[in-house]
Amino acid sequence: MLLIQCPYCDDALPELEFAYAGEAHIDRPQDPSALSDEEWRDFLFIRSNVKGVHAERWRHINGCGRFFNALRDTVSDRFVTSYKAGEPRPDTSGKEPAQ
Amino acid sequence: MTDFRVEGRGRVNRAKPVSFTFDGETYRGFEGDTVASALLANGVHLMGRSFKYHRPRGVVTAGSDEPNALVGTTRGKGRFEPNTRATIQEIYPGLTTESQNKWPSLKFDLGAINDRLYMLFSAGFYYKTFMWPRSFWDSVYEPLIRKAAGLGKAPTEVDPDHYASRYLHCDVLVIGSGPSGIAAALTAGRAGSKVVLVDETAEMGGTLLSEPSVSIDGRPAWDWLAGAMAELDAMPNVRRMTRTTATGYYHQNMIGMVQKLTDHMGDVPEGAPRERMWRVRAKEVVLAQGAIERPMVFDGNDCPGVMLAGAAQTFLNRFGVLVGKQPVVLTSHDSAWYSAFDMADAGAKVVAIVDTRESVPQALQNDARARGIPIHLGHTATATKGRLRVAALRINPVHNGKVGAEKMLSCDAVLVCGGWTPSLHLFSHTKGSLDWDAEAKAYLPGHKTEDVHIAGAGRGLWGIAAALEDGTKAGADAVRSLGGSAGAATFEVADDRTGSGITQKELPTDRSPGKAKAFVDFQNDVTAKDIRLAVREGMKSIEHVKRYTTNGMATDQGKLSNMNGLTIAADALGKEAPQVGLTTFRPPYTPTTFGAFAGYHKGAHFEVTRKTPIDDWAEENGAEYEPVALWRRAWYFPQAGEDMHKAVARECKATRESVGIFDASTLGKIEVSGPDATEFMNRMYTNPWTKLGVGRARYGLLLGEDGFIRDDGVIGRMRDDLFHVTTTTGGAARVLNMMEDYLQTEWPDLRVWLTSTTEEWATIALNGPNARKLLQPFVEGADISADAMPHMSVVECTVAGFPSRLFRISFTGELGFEINVPARHGRVLWEKLWDAGQQYDICPYGTETMHVLRAEKGFIIVGQDTDGTVTPEDAGIGWAIGKKKIDFVGKRSLDRPDIVAKGRKQLVGLLTDDPKTVLTEGAQIVADPNQPKPMKMIGHVTSSYWSEVLGRSIAMALVEGGFDRMDDRLHIPTETGGTVTAKVTGTQFYDPAGERLKVE
Ligand SMILES: [Zn+2]
Helix, strand or coil, X not given: CCEEEECCCCEEEEHHHCEEEEECCCCCCCCHHHCCHHHHHHHHHCCCCCCCXXXXXXXXXXXCCCEEEEEEECCCCEEEXXXXXXXXXXXXXXXXXXX | CCCCECCCCCCCEEEEEEEEEECCEEEEEEECCEHHHHHHHCCCCEEEECCCCCCEEECCCCCCXXXXXXXXXXXXXXXXXXXXXXXXXXXXXCCXXXXXXXXXXXXXXXXXXXXXXXXXXXXXXXXXXXXXXXXXXXXXXXXXXXXXXXXXXXXCCCCCCCCEEEEEEEEEEEECCCHHHHHHHHHHXXXXXXXXXXXXXXXXXXXXXXXXXXXXXXXXXXXXXXXXXXXXXXXXXXXXXXXXXXXXXXXXXEEEEEEECCCCCCCCXXXXXXXXXXXXXXXXXXXXXXXXXCCCCCECCCCCCEEEHXXXXXXXXXXXXXXXXXXXXXXXXXXXXXXXXXXXXCCCCCCEEEECCCCCCHHHHHXXXXXXXXXXXXXXXXXXXXXXXXXXXXXXXXXXXXXXXXXXXXXXXEEEEXXXXXXXXXXXXXXXXXXXXXXXXXXXECXXXXXXXXXXXXXXXXXXXXXXXXXXXXXXXXXXXXXXXXXXXXXXXXXXXXXXXXXXXXXXXCCCHHHCCEEEECCCCEEHHHHHHHHHCCCCCHHHHHHHHCCCCCCCCCCCCHHHHHHHHHHHHCCCHHHHCCCCCCCCCCCCCHHHHHCCCCHHHCCCCECCCCHHHHHHCCCEEEEECCEEEEEECCCCCCCHHHHHHHHHHHHHHCCEEEECCCCEEEEEECCCHHHHHHHHECCCCCCCCCCEEEEEEEECCCCCEEEXXXXXXXXXXXXXXXXXXXXXXXXXXXXXXXXHHHCCCCCCEEEECHHHEEEEEEECCCHHHHHHHHEECCCCCCCCCCCCEEEEEEECCEEEEEEECCCCCCCEEEEEEEHHHHHHHHHHHHHHHHHHCCEECCHHHHHXXXXXXXXXXXXXXXXXXXXXXXXXXXXXXXXCCCCCCCCHHHHCHHHHCCCCEEEEEEEECCCCCCCCCCCEEECCCCCCCCCCCCEEEEEEEEECCCCEEEEEEEEECHHHHCCCEEEEECCCCCEEEEEEECCXXXXXXXXXXXXX
C-alpha cells in the first residue's frame, strides 16, 4: 500500500484514505461551445497515458476531502511529489522518485 | 514399527509424548515435532500421491518449501484444511491428518493408472487434448478435469474460526531468524532501533538448529543461540515473532505477515483467533531468508525415501530423527557431505557418497574415509528401485561425457543436493532486479527499489561465519540509514562448514532420456522431458515454458523447481540461463488462508449495512428487504399468505385509492449554500435555476461532461443562497464528489459550500388522494392547501411539532408529500402518521411498489433505465435542459456528432400483446424473430412490472431509433425458447394528463 503525501494535511498517509481522480492539468475550457468537435473529443477522452512520470489528480477523500495533484512514476508506481490544486507542475527533471 | 528416533539428538521434548493420527492410524511423537518428523520417526516416508500421475510420494524437505507431503488436517467440527504441509504442521494431542489424491488407499491408488499413461500426459497436454471437438467440453472434458483437478479436498463447511488483523510500525524488520537474521536483529537492537524479528517456524535459529556442531564465540551453537534469544528478549525495543510468515512485500516497505496462533494447540483458548494478519510498515527491512536446497533431476527421483540432504540433517539434528538407516548421498555440493557425516555419527550406515563432480576437497574425502563411507566421484544416478519406498539407487560413472556401467546401491534413503538457490521471493515482490552470478550459478539481488538489505545465504554467502558477519553488517547498515550509528559486531566461529558446489541440468543417463521420469516440479508432476518438449514445440521464453508445462505453477511457486527448470530449458535452447530469463515470484510467499486476508471482514462485518431511522418499524411489521447501495431498504410488506406479487399489487392499489406511506430516507441529500449557489447549480445541472423562486422545487438532471445522464432528483430552493438537493440513493456520494471536484478544481472562485445531509434527515413520503387530509392536521406554520402549496413546492414548517422541510412532490403520479424531519424524530413521526392514517386505511409500501408506481408514470430510475450511455434526449427528458443556458456540465457533448446521429437507443414503452405476460428485465429485443442466429439485437427491456391499476403488464425499453417505431411490433426472445411480441408506445402508461395531482 502506497503512502501518499497530502499537500493540505502535510502528511504522508495510507493509500486507503485517497481516491484517484484521473490525469491532472486538463482544464475545462472556458467556453466549450467555441471548441470544434475534435477539440472537445480530445478534452473528453484523449489522455497522455505516459510510461514514466505522470501528473495526476488525487482526492484525500477519507481525510480532508481536498483534491490535489501528484507526480507519480507509472513504471515504478512511486510518487515523485504532490502539490496543491492550481499550482503549476513542478520541474522534477533529474530528481529521483521519492521513497 | 521401527523407531527411527536417535537418543540424545534433536530439540523435541522427550518428556511430552504426543499422539496423533495419520490415515486413521495412531502415531506417537513428541512436543516440538512436525507431522513429517513424527511420521519419519515411525519409519513412514509415504505421505501422499502426486497430483497428475498419482505417484507415491514422500517428504522431500523439512520446511515450507515442501511440495509432496501435503495432508488434510482436522481440528474439530468444521475445521478441515487441505494441503497443509506436513513439514510445517506441529503435532498436538488429538490432531487428525490424512493423505491426499488417493483412492481407495494411499498404498493402493487407482488413479495411478495415469502414471502408466505417462506418455499421454506430456507437456501441453491440456492445450492439445481438450481443444476439440467442442461438444466434448460439457460432457467429457470438464467433468474429467473437475474430478482430477485440485490438490486435496475443499472444505465443505463455513469456517467457524475467526481471524485477527493488526498494524505494526518499526524501524527495522528482520525476516528470517537464522544466523544472519539474528546478527542483524542483535546489532540493530543494541543500537536502540525498534526491531521486529520474525520467523515462519515455531522456533528461531534457522540453520543453527540443524548444525549444532558449530561453535560461536567459544560456545556450542545452541548455547550461543539461547544467549542471543535471551539478549533480544531483554531488549524492550525488540519484538520476536515465531510462526509468522512474511507473505508479501509491498510498496514503501509494507510487509504482510501472517501469524499462526492456534493451529499448533490441542486446547484452543475460547475465542482465540486462529491467525493474525500483520500489516507492517518498516523503515528498513533486512531479508535474511537463507537459501533453498535444490533436488537432483534423474529417473525415479520422486520415489519416497529420496529427499534433500539438508532436510535429512534438519530431521536428525532438530527433531532427533534418522530418515534412514542405510542412506546413499547423491550430491553436487559440499554441504551434503556434512549431512552424510552427521548421519554416520548418529549411527546410520551411509552406503556411499555419490558426487557428480570429479574433484571434491580432499578434507571432505578424508572425513568420509575416516567414517568408512565409500566415495563415488564423477558419477551420475540413472534410476531408483522401489515403489512405495526407495530400495536401491542405480549409479554409473561418467567419463568425458560417456556414461559407464551401472552399479546398484541398496539403500533405504537417497539424500540429494543439487546446490542451493538464494531465497529471494520477497525481494522479487519489490521488483528488485535479480542479476545472474555466473560464478555462483545463481540469481543474486541486484538493483533495489526499497529500503532493504539482504544478508547471508540470500545473497549467495555460505557458512555460519559469513552469515553472522553479513547479518551484523546489514543490521548496522539499516541503523545508519535511519541516521543512527552502529558498529558491526564480530563473531568467533569454529568448526564452520563452508563449501561450494555446481548447478546442473538433469543427470546424464545410459538409458533413453525420453522414458525417464526425472521430475523437476514434484507438485505439478513436470519432468525434464516435458520441459525439453516444450522447447522443441517452440516455447522460447521461460514464461512460456512455465505456462506450457506448468513448471513452478503449483502452490509452492517452484521453490524447488524453478532453477532446475530454467537450467534444463536453457540447455535445450542452447543458451545461458540469464538469456532465457526468470519467472516472477508473486505474493503470497507460501499458501495463505482466505481467513487471514478477510480478517474481521466477514458476515455482517463484510460490508456496512446502512439502516434508516424507520428501519426498525419495517422489521417489526414484517418487511422483506432488498439491498440498495449499502442500504437495506424495505422491499414490500407481505401480509399473511401473500407472495411478493400479491403484496405489491395490494400496496399499489391502496396507494392509488387512498394513501400509502413510504420511507424515502435513503435518498441522497446535499445542501448547496453560499452567495454563488445559484450560479453553481446553473453550471452543474442541465436545468435553469436563476428564476426558481424560494419555496419552489424542480426536477434536476445531472450529466457527465460526456453528455450522459449521471443522476437526477428533486431540488428545492430554501433560500436565495440555499438549495436542498436530492440525489438517487446509490448516487449520493458520487454526486457530492463530482460537485466537490468542479468546485475545488474548476471554479474555486465560487463562494459555495457543499454539505452531505443524507443521514441528517428522515424522509417520509405520503402518496395518494388522501395524503393531504392525513397530513394537514399535523402541519403548523404553513398552509398546504392546493392553492397555497402547488405541486413542486417546498416549505419550512413543523410537522407534529418537529421542524420540517416539507415538499409537495410526487414520484407516483398521485398527490404526494415528502416530509423531512431531523433523523431522530423519524420513527415517532412515522408512527403518528401511521396511527392517524388508520382512518384512511393507510398502507406502508416498499421499494418494489415505488418502482411500479413510478413506471406507470414513465419516471426513469437512473442506473436502471439508463446505463451511462443515455442522453436526456434518449431518455425522453430533453425538456429538463435549460435551452437558453450557455453552458452546463455536459452541454457541449449534446452536440457531438454521435449524440445527434440517427439510430441511438431511445427509451420507449412496451405493451405485450398478451397483457398477462410480464417481460424479463434485461431481455434482448429483436425486430424480426425469424432472422438467422445470431440475431441483431436492437435494444433491451429496462423496467417491467405487472400494473394492478391498468390490469396488465407494462415495460420500458431502450430501443434503437425507438421514437420512430411507435406502434411497431417488436419481439423479445425468452429464456425458454419462445418469443413475446410487444407494441412500442410512449412511457406514460397511466394518467398521462396528470389529472390525479389535482386533488383538492
Ligand atoms: Zn488531506
